[in-house]
Amino acid sequence: MFTRYRRDTALYTNLINRNIQKKFDNLSKTELEFMSEVARADFINFVMVEEGFLYEENGEELAFDAIIYYIEEEPLRIDALLSEWIDVWSWKWKQRVKLVLQDDPSMVKAEQLLNQKLSPVIPRIKNYNWFRRFTLGSLINVNEVCFTNLLSDSIVKGALFKVAKTLPPDKVVEIIEKNPMFVIEEIVSRVKELKAFKGNLVVVRLNPKFFEERRERLVEWW
Structure with a gap:
């Protein structure tokens, strides 16, 4: 096998x-x-x-x-x-895709805040994988077929962060579980915005040896 x-x-x-x-x-x-x-x-x-x-x-x-x-x-x-x-x-x-030699400090700070807010939330969202699959399908249906895993994860996390940035984890989980349509509508909105955006979305950090060390991150477009 x-x-x-x-x-x-x-x-x-x-x-x-x-x-x-x-x-x-x-x-x-x-x-x-x-x-x-x-x-x-x-x-x-x-x-x-x-x-x-x-x-x-x-x-x-x-x-x-x-x-x-x-x-x-x-x-x-x-x-x-x-x-x-x-x-x-x-x-x-x-x-x-945009190639850079170093990270943007403001993007690093924003990513750290997002991870801090969502790390205690995501494992408790029962529909998280469904939200991610829904986002994958939505992206592919509008021809956003490159870096689909990264974009899907980032869009779903962005939708959850809209709630999590001002509320404690327990409250965030409660709101999402009671109102999954909020996340779905937010995903649909973000995919539409992404489709209309014509610039770089993914930043790949590399060292002078090209891709031996790399890090992928989504560029904020909203």
Whole structure:
């Protein structure tokens, strides 16, 4: 089983790498590895939405299995999915991702405050994973297909922080549990704002050796 998984993972990685290299010239090995890591997760999320696995508990696993099946049994299907996705993904990478050599102190401070407020809250939100899956689907449906995990987490956390910034954790959990539509409406609003925003969303911090050390963060656009 483990040997089969390693084989399937290598098969999938090679497929994604080839498609990235068609869109980006002269990538170093470390650049390709980093982009491939992001792209593999993003394409699994895309297939999870396309194939109707979004709200399945093991949706990522089902999507991965579907990808491997298409590679081996239905190459035209995987070619159609990939050609549709990679064009948008590569465009979004160029539009959304900004490379920097050092962190913005104001962003670091804001992130620390958000984590401080939400760390005692998130484990107690029963619908947190559902909110995240809903956000994933909403993003992909408006062609925001790059860094989907990071964007989804950040949008959901931003929605929760709107309540958590002024209230104690117990009260935040109570409000969210009684009124999940507040979070859903906030997610929908933020996805619409994100779609309309045309600048960088993801900042990747790197050292002079390119991507050996990196840190991803969402740029605030609202």
